[in-house]
Amino acid sequence: MTNGIMNGAMNRRVLILLGPVAGIVMFLGVVWMASVFVGHNEYKEPYRAPAATADATPRAEGVAAEKAAAETKAKATPYTEAEYRRFPGVGSRVAIWSVAQLHLLFAAFVLAVPMFAFIIEVIGYKTGDERYDRLAHEFTNLLSVSFSLTATFGAFLTFMLIILYPKFTNYLMSVFSPTFLPYVLLFFFEAFFLYTYYYGWGKFHPLVHLGLGLGLNVVGTAIMMIANAWLTFMMSPRGISDTGAVLSVRDAIFNYTWLPINVHRFIANIAFGGSVAAAYAAFKFLQAETDEERAHYDWMGYIGNFVAISAFLPLPFAGYWLAKEIYAFSQTLGLTMMGGAFSWLFIIQAVLIGNLFLAANYYLWLGMGRVEGVQPLQKFIKYLLIGITLCFAVWATPRSIIATVSEIRAMGGSAHPILGYLGVMSAKNTAVNILILTTFMSFLLYRRTGKVATVAWAKIGHAAQLAIFATAAFIVIFLGVYGYFVEATVRIRLSVPQVSSVLMAMVSITAIDVFLFRGATRTGEVRWGRIPRISQYVLIFIAVTFTWLMGLMGYVRSGLRQHWHVYGVVRDTSPDAFTPTLGFATKVVSVTVLEFFLLIGVVFWIASLHDRPDFQRQAKTTRRTGAHEAELT
């Protein structure tokens, strides 16, 4: 038996050796065959007498003179700087687009995970619950590989810009030259904080470690803000003359859309990080084999999603501010965005965000199933769903409707007499606010499942919460309707009280809820892991949709410039200076998102190697077990 095992091992070694040997032999064979083929079949000039012995014919003299003239001309060619170079196959624009998008997605992830980990670690420190600390540490496992990939894509993007758009890149570098050294310096700090945060887990006092996490986030955000200055300058330039000469670098940095982009990206990064973290947990949940694992990853997915949705709720307002600034900077850009070539992308955006809201609510409703016993709050789901569906439909109603000629005639114009009212900002703002309120109510219902308030003022508390909710909804709808009767600039300003009333309602209802359910009676325990598997696919759906949205809206922001590198100042004269069709744009974004998730899958896999048993030990254990079994037989 032992001999048999030994022979088996020998056979394996022989096979392992045989593989490379066979590969080399095959390679040599192919080289030999190719050389024989070329040698036998290549065209050969017929024999001619050597040039020196042959008489110079007028043709031969002419050919020689032509060759000499070409050589002289080639030597005298002056050096000229290339304006553009062409990327083979897909073209320069798509190549830059994909690389920039991948760089941005990884950068967002690398900025988002520390934010997420820091928030979770703070919760763990405050509550003393070690599960949070472990959760935060688990996510930072993903950081080092992602950081390397981000830097690699950053370098890739820089090289691509220099190769494909040398003149424009040179211009951008000359405008922002004072920002590059601080940028590099911040990268050093980022690396320092990132690695000390990761490797120093549990090695420092918790507050020192939290300080490192805070440093990591501050430096990461500063890096993002510098990069934002470059890209926002391209869209809304400032601090330069009409011909592009730099007048003030400070103004170029603090351009019109810089601040709204910073805020928008900061919030979106938290939402993005939370959603990818939740998708990671969902992936692990679906792979889990024990109830303990399922419980852990269910909880992890819930926390990730909670952070993502919490950040997602104020995101539409940040986006609205950005859109307002774009409109204020240039009416043309605003119209291109909301009423022109890109307006249909906003309908796609509305459909995606509507689906995100629906998915977030659906996940909470499914989560009620974790709680044992009867769930009387389930009966409210249908009313929440009606509200969400109505708001979703309003948001997705297009202003420029696609219609046949007969449909347009039947409607009496290009705008529908009723739906036309839903296609404008008043209706859409109202719908978003009500969607946010409804999602918040779903969260409250989830939070209350399996609990009964026991405080003496419970009834009054419930009534007060309901009254606040109703008041906020009334204010939002009233101002939405009022918006139809005032001019656009006033209507835009109405969004501020709408948002404020929603935020006030959320804060005050949460405050009441905390006290209302203090010492509440439990009617059933929460069983983590007891949730249908479809919920995990919902988490993955949310992460993919977030990423897709980032790609799509990134394209809108960048594509708005149309045939300008720097809007109104530096014109794009390359062959790609046209706006692609929406279908083409969505395909490029979709492929890039797919590439990102493939790469993030590699990141997850590399991160999981850390937990694998050591190879040698594993091999020894297997061998020992094999030998033991052999002895027994």
Next chain:
Amino acid sequence: MKIPIVLAVAVAFGLLRFLRVKLLIWAAAWWIGIYILLRFGFTAPIPSSVITIYMGIVSIAILAYVSSSQERRDEISGPLIRFMTEKRYTLLLAVAVVAIPALAAANVYVRMNVSIEPPLFSRTVHPASPADITVHDKRIDLDAGENPFRHLETSNPQEFRKHVENGRRVYYQNCVFCHGDTMSANGMFVHGLDPIPTNFHDTIAQLRETFLFWRISKGGPGLPDEGGPWDTAMPAWEKFLQEDEMWDAVLFLYDFTGQRPRGREEVATK
């Protein structure tokens, strides 16, 4: 809304409530009821592209509801499983197996069997204007520019009215034939035009006066690509009118419809 259709759907829902039907029937009823309302319940029919968006949302919402708890999942899947596994439903199952592809085929037939008409097109109603245009050798800044006579509304109302009246003259001498007496896109030539002209009552409040000036002066030939297919009959009025006449016409459009032009937003970070 077409009241009889709305009432019929409401009565059908009331009947289902009275019969206390199961969740599966309710889900189907909601889907069909909403489709009937959208397809037939509006006096001005809703274009099929919008119905598709709405029904997509409704379908997702109904699926989300029926699968949102274990009880609902059981309630919805139970009858379906019984229908597919119990012997007494074999004949019905066979009918369903034949009916599903037959319905798909019927749908294809209905969709193909339509009268020949131009295809759907995604014409952008308000294409973006360029940053500036040149009219009668004068550069007009569409971003930062204003109607040169708008300030008279407060500073010299009498003079302002003169410009509005001049705009009225310009409109009724040139524009009325297509845009109509009441500016509702119902002029006498409208039946020969595709797309039909703009109805000023429902669009101009969202636009700045410079945008209207651009559309009037440059007309169909000045439309950017996204405003296509290039088939609007709007002439480039700069060839027939003076600059002041076009600004006056813009004043008159807002005055007649009772709308205010969109103002210029202030940049917060300036």
